[in-house]
Amino acid sequence: MPKISLIVPCFNEELTLEIFYNAVEKVFSQHATTFKNITHEYRFIDDGSSDQTLVELKKLQTQHPDTVHYLSFSRNFGKEAGLAAGLQHADGDYIAVMDVDLQDPPELLPKMLTTLQQGNYDCVGTMRSDRRGEPAIRSFFSRAFYSIINKISKVQIIPNARDYRLMTRQMVDAILELPEYNRFSKGIFNWVGFKTTYLTFENAPRSAGESHWSFWQLLNYSIEAIVDFSEVPLKIATFIGGLFAFLSVVGIIFIIIRKLIWGNSVGGWASLVSIMLFIGGIQLFCLGIIGNYIGKIYLESKHRPLYIVKEQK
The missing domain is CATH 3.90.550.10 (Spore Coat Polysaccharide Biosynthesis Protein SpsA; Chain A)
Known part of the structure; x- marks a missing residue:
């Protein structure tokens, strides 16, 4: 039945x-x-x-x-x-x-x-x-x-x-x-x-x-x-990392050209520190996303039971 x-x-x-x-x-x-x-x-x-x-x-x-x-x-x-x-x-x-x-x-x-x-x-x-x-x-x-x-x-x-x-x-x-x-x-x-x-x-x-x-x-x-x-959060972290890597290369090229043409040193240390802190925050954000996935892998690899039964009937 x-x-x-x-x-x-x-x-x-x-x-x-x-x-x-x-x-x-x-x-x-x-x-x-x-x-x-x-x-x-x-x-x-x-x-x-x-x-x-x-x-x-x-x-x-x-x-x-x-x-x-x-x-x-x-x-x-x-x-x-x-x-x-x-x-x-x-x-x-x-x-x-x-x-x-x-x-x-x-x-x-x-x-x-x-x-x-x-x-x-x-x-x-x-x-x-x-x-x-x-x-x-x-x-x-x-x-x-x-x-x-x-x-x-x-x-x-x-x-x-x-x-x-x-x-x-x-x-x-x-x-x-x-x-x-x-x-x-x-x-x-x-x-x-x-x-x-x-x-x-x-x-x-x-x-x-x-x-x-x-x-x-x-x-x-x-x-x-x-x-x-x-897996999109991982792809977002990859995209953000690639974007800021590209922007940093552009910034380096700009600084070199500015030095060769005008010969003056680069000013704006306050702005530089702010940018460094911002990029550092982005890096930690991306690491947090990756860490979340790694944590899931860590829990899966332990092969612990989902639950433990104390008593049943």
């Missing part, structure tokens, strides 16, 4: 777990005809929570031992590690990735399943139709990020797309063949290809609790995504 695996990363989500479970079960119950002859399971990933998330997961698992499973990390490894762990442990024929805060509406699951069963698509993703309730500066930088990465990367990412999606087993197996340590799931989902369609929904507030993503965490995540899926 076909099975749907629901991958649900959790970090300090003790208040939302039961609400999430009841909401999803309600969808399965109300659409029993759609989910006829299809079983489902939950794969909760506790990403080293410091609250009572694991306690709540154990309660859920005790109450529903056949459908609820959990993995608990030894510490916080990040959402990408949680997604990877869920994909590796899910054994369903269809695999869904969802957030536990119900900002990913479970009401879309029946339509997602029906679309996949028609055989025309391998993945049904979701995207928000608006960003209501989000700070204006966060929305601005989000739009800027999608604009930049889609211009400099061969992998195109749909603006406002969520991680929330339902995939076939074949697509998930393809994703699992990518062993990289530095992961940006939205890029990976698109890199592996396969036919994907998107459903839109209106932005909704969290069911409980607060978001654990700060502005700076999102900014750093965006930079990592650009580095993971584009």
Whole structure:
């Protein structure tokens, strides 16, 4: 019998777990005809929570031992590690990735399943139709990020797309063949290809609790995504280095000609120092770009695991 695996990363989500479970079960119950002859399971990933998330997961698992499973990390490894762990442990024929805060509406699951069963698509993703309730500066930088990465990367990412999606087993197996340590799931989902369609929904507030993503965490995540899926920053560093090397040659030629024609020494030491400081700053900027890529190589070369499981059931 076909099975749907629901991958649900959790970090300090003790208040939302039961609400999430009841909401999803309600969808399965109300659409029993759609989910006829299809079983489902939950794969909760506790990403080293410091609250009572694991306690709540154990309660859920005790109450529903056949459908609820959990993995608990030894510490916080990040959402990408949680997604990877869920994909590796899910054994369903269809695999869904969802957030536990119900900002990913479970009401879309029946339509997602029906679309996949028609055989025309391998993945049904979701995207928000608006960003209501989000700070204006966060929305601005989000739009800027999608604009930049889609211009400099061969992998195109749909603006406002969520991680929330339902995939076939074949697509998930393809994703699992990518062993990289530095992961940006939205890029990976698109890199592996396969036919994907998107459903839109209106932005909704969290069911409980607060978001654990700060502005700076999102900014750093965006930079990592650009580095993971584009070599353009390296090319920019190369271009800037070449440009300033050319300008320095032009400057040297100018100084030599000026000395031969007028014979006076070159003045303007303050300007010279300013130019040197400016060029030094450009060099450090370029070294920072290169260093970011070298750091990624360094982490990949260690071959450390993405996560460590402390307990599971």
